[in-house]
Amino acid sequence: MTLQTEKQQLTRLAELMQSERDNLFRYACYRLGSAAEADDVIQDLYLRLSKQKARLTEIYDLRGYIYRSLSNSCTSILRSRKPLAPIQTLDTLSSEDLATTDFEQEYRLIERLMAHLPDEQSEVIRLRIYGGQQFDEIASICNIPLTTAKSRFRYGIDKLREALEERGLI
C-alpha cells in the first residue's frame, strides 16, 4: 500500500468517526454509564486506530471494525473496574425504578435490563438502540447473518417483556 492510500484511509477514518460520533458516543455512554468515560474511550480509540496506518488499509469494513473495537474497549473498561459493583437483578425492580428522571437512573435501569439477557442479545439491542445501527449493519459489525441479528433482537425484547410481565411491571 502506498502512503497516499494510508493517508486516504486516515481521512476516511476521521470522516467515519465524525459521521458516527453521536452513535458511538451514545453506545459508549450506555455501556459505561459516564459521558466523560465515553469521551475518553472514543478518543483513545481514534488515537489508537490513527496510529495503525498500515493496518487500516487492510481493513475491508472499517466502520464495523470501529464499532467492534469500541465494544471491546468498553468491555475491557468494565472488566477493569474494581471493585466490580454487582448489577442488581430484575427481582428487586420496582415500578419507581422504571420512571427515570436523569441519565444516571436511566443508565442503571438499562444496565439491569441488559444484564438479564445473554451477551449476544444485549449487544445487538445496544447497537440497534444506542448505536443507531440498522440490522444489516449490526450483522456486519457482529459478523453474523442478518436473520440472526434480527432474531437476537427479537428474542432479547421477548425475554425482557416476559420478565417484566412476570413481575407485573408492564
Added chain:
Amino acid sequence: MKTNNLDNFSDERIMNLLTPRFAPTTNLEFKAPTSRRRTLWQVARIGAVAAMVAVAVFVGISGVQTSTARDIVERALTQLLESDNCLVRFTANVTENNNSGELYDVDFDGTPMQGTLEIRKEDSKIKMAIKWQDDERSMELYDGQTYRRYQNGQLVLERPDEGIDLTPLTSLEKLKPYAAAMGLLLKFREEDDMILVSTRGDKVEIVARFSKSKGCLLDAECSGLYNGQQVTVLTVDQIDFNVPPAEE
C-alpha cells in the same frame, strides 16, 4: 389476537424503557491530521521540548472553559496577546538526540536539565528560542523558516524548518477544535483557588495550574506512563511576560 395486541403494547413499553431520553451529548471532533506543517501536538508526541513547553503554557492559558473560569481565561489570553514576549523557565528530563532533529529529546530515562523557552512576537510572526543550561550553552532558534543551533556562541547547525505552528493557540475558538481534531481531550477541575487543566493524548499528559484570584497560569507539568508509573518529564517552573531581551 388479543395476545398479539398485548404483546405489541408490551413490546412498545419495553422499547420505551430502553429508548434513551437523557443521553448526554459530545463535542468531540475528528479530523485527519495534515502533514503540511508540523503542529504542536505532533511535535509534542515525538518529544520536542519546545513544543511541550509551549503546549503546557498555551493549553494552560486556553484550556479553561467553564463559565466560572471564562473571565480568567480571557484575562490570561489577553495578557499573552498583549505581551511582546513570554519567558518560560522549565526543567526537563532529556537525552541527546543524535539525529538531525532538535538537540534533546524528552525521555523518561533522561537527565534533568534546566532551560528557558522564549516565545517572541515580531511583526505578527512568532519566534521561539530555547536556551539550555548545558556545558555547551546550547541555544535553539526557530524563526518560522529556519532552525538554528548555537553552541558556545557558534552556529553549529542550520536547516530549513517551518517551525512550530502556534496559530491555533491564539484564541480559544481556534484551540478547541484544533485540540479535538488532534485527538486530545482538555479536562479541567477546580480546587480552591486553583483550576487544573489537563490534556489526554496517546503518550503525554499535560497538567497546567491556574490561579483563579490572580487570573494567570502558575505552572505546568508534562508526564507520562512509564514502567507502570506516572513519571514527570517536564516541569514549567516560572512564566514571565514582557521580559526585556537579554544581551548575548
